[in-house]
Amino acid sequence: xxxxxxxxxxxxxxxxxxxxxxxxxxxxxxxxxxxxxxxxxxxxxxxxxxxxxxxxxxxxxxxxxxxxxxxxxxxxxxxxxxxxxxxxxxxxxxxxxxxxxxxxxxxxxxxxxxxxxxxxxxxxxxxxxxxxxxxxxxxxxxxxxxxxxxxxxxxxxxxxxxxxxxxxxxxxxxxxxxxxxxxxxxxxxxxxxxxxxxxxxxxxxxxxxxxxxxxxxxxxxxxxxxxxxxxxxxxxxxxxxxxxxxxxxxxxxxxxxxxxxxxxxxxxxxxxxxxxxxxxxxxxxxxxxxxxxxxxxxxxxxxxxxxxxxxxxxxxxxxxxxxxxxxxxxxxxxxxxxxxxxxxxxxxxxxxxxxxxxxxxxxxxxxxxxxxxxxxxxxxxxxxxxxxxxxxxxxxxxxxxxx
Ligand code: HEM
Numbered sequence: 256x257x258x259x260x261x262x263x264x265x266x267x268x269x270x271x272x273x274x275x276x277x278x279x280x281x282x283x284x285x286x287x288x289x290x291x292x293x294x295x296x297x298x299x300x301x302x303x304x305x306x307x308x309x310x311x312x313x314x315x316x317x318x319x320x321x322x323x324x325x326x327x328x329x330x331x332x333x334x335x336x337x338x339x340x341x342x343x344x345x346x347x348x349x350x351x352x353x354x355x356x357x358x359x360x361x362x363x364x365x366x367x368x369x370x371x372x373x374x375x376x377x378x379x380x381x382x383x384x385x386x387x388x389x390x391x392x393x394x395x396x397x398x399x400x401x402x403x404x405x406x407x408x409x410x411x412x413x414x415x416x417x418x419x420x421x422x423x424x425x426x427x428x429x430x431x432x433x434x435x436x437x438x439x440x441x442x443x444x445x446x447x448x449x450x451x452x453x454x455x456x457x458x459x460x461x462x463x464x465x466x467x468x469x470x471x472x473x474x475x476x477x478x479x480x481x482x483x484x485x486x487x488x489x490x491x492x493x494x495x496x497x498x499x500x501x502x503x504x505x506x507x508x509x510x511x512x513x514x515x516x517x518x519x520x521x522x523x524x525x526x527x528x529x530x531x532x533x534x535x536x537x538x539x540x541x542x543x544x545x546x547x548x549x550x551x552x553x554x555x556x557x558x559x560x561x562x563x564x565x566x567x568x569x570x571x572x573x574x575x576x577x578x579x580x581x582x583x584x585x586x587x588x589x590x591x592x593x594x595x596x597x598x599x600x601x602x603x604x605x606x607x608x609x610x611x612x613x614x615x616x617x618x619x620x621x622x623x624x625x626x627x628x629x630x631x632x633x634x635x636x637x638x639x640x641x642x643x644x645x646x647x648x649x650x651x652x653x654x655x656x657x658x
Contacts, residue, residue, distance in 0.1 A: 258562070259292075260294070265291060275643070302559075302571070304559060305576035305577065307600070309559050309572070312559055313551055318555040318556070319551040339455060343451045348607070366476065367610050367611060367613060372613040375410060376617060382406060387626060395655070397652045398650075399650055403511035410614065411499065415496065417500070426504075432451045462489075462496070503611055506545040508649060509649025511619060513544075518623060527591075536623065541597050545648055546647065547574065547645065548575065549574055632656070638654045640652045
């Protein structure tokens with residue numbers, strides 16, 4: 256039976272992950288954490304798993320779930336419902352358990368099937384081609400602001416029905432809001448709360464507009480569910496729209512920028528990308544995932560790697576580390592776009608498995624081959640800045656030159 260590993264080495268490695276050194280390259284730290292043991296404990300009592308098998312079983316175990324809001328006061332968050340940033344997170348799909356999770360997820364999942372998402376292919380391709388033209392004309396540009404943010408933001412906005420003129424403001428609002436995924440402190444909430452409230456107010460206006468004038472978009476469909484009676488309350492509608500909207504670009508932006516950086520750093524892989532873009536995107540997701548960890552709370556007694564888990568215990572699965580576990584992947588630190596055994600944990604697992612995975616895949620599978628084919632001189636230039644976040648891995652800026 257395995258025991259829990261804790262102490263100075265574990266805490267020091269976890270602390271370093273939160274510094275800029277860890278932000279630049281967490282993978283060396285992950286290797287050391289994985290070798291310490293299957294289940295680690297941080298100084299604050301949180302359990303950590305970093306190996307593939309354990310991360311996968313944590314993501315799939317029905318006895319583990321999202322922290323019930325009744326437990327939030329124990330974390331010093333008795334007033335969580337008064338903070339828009341926390342309310343919008345803890346009451347969303349990402350923060351709730353069955354049966355509410357089952358009911359709400361079923362209501363929106365039909366909007367995100369592979370077939371529905373494939374219908375977005377022509378519009379997505381058009382947007383990509385226009386952005387590539389603009390990049391070519393500009394010469395030097397920040398890839399995040401000219402491509403990686405606007406593409407997924409426009410795609411989810413098209414689906415939801417957010418008009419074009421309103422979209423640009425959301426990049427910073429959503430970044431400020433999602434800072435609560437990393438840590439919940441008064442300083443973080445000072446920026447996160449007004450940002451979350453601004454997103455919610457905007458979506459409330461849009462929902463009101465669709466109640467008056469329904470269209471064929473997802474917001475109109477959600478308004479219909481709301482009006483049909485007890486299936487979706489007005490409050491749930493706004494929380495759901497906020498999550499879909501934010502999750503719809505926050506992470507895909509980082510798949511596009513992490514993926515492009517990896518492609519430009521490995522020019523020898525170009526042919527493999529063009530030969531099989533779908534397999535290549537899976538490998539890019541494995542190699543440098545936009546989401547590096549997922550969080551669970553023990554709801555009923557369970558075990559992981561022989562360690563007993565007690566109700567109320569918090570456990571974090573470092574999926575970004577699991578994706579580089581040599582027990583699961585051959586030569587895991589090598590980017591190999593021809594790799595076929597590359598199913599990673601980047602979209603999570605179990606009942607919270609990413610709803611937007613087909614959409615993120617579609618965008619990346621169209622974008623990367625077109626970028627490399629249309630802009631053969633594309634290269635990175637000085638000045639890239641990594642995002643300061645443990646959970647979300649990406650770039651704040653990724654300057655490139657197209658000459
Ligand atoms: C590369 C891009 C993306 C990555 C890496 C990603 C990653 C993830 C992960 C890891 C989870 C599970 C969290 C957990 O288990 O605690 C998740 C859930 C979710 N994602 Fe994504 N995501 C991406 C794109 C998107 C897009 C484009 C959308 C929406 C349009 C989206 C919507 C959601 C939603 C609604 C959930 C919550 C599902 C639930 O709890 O039932 N994601 N995502």
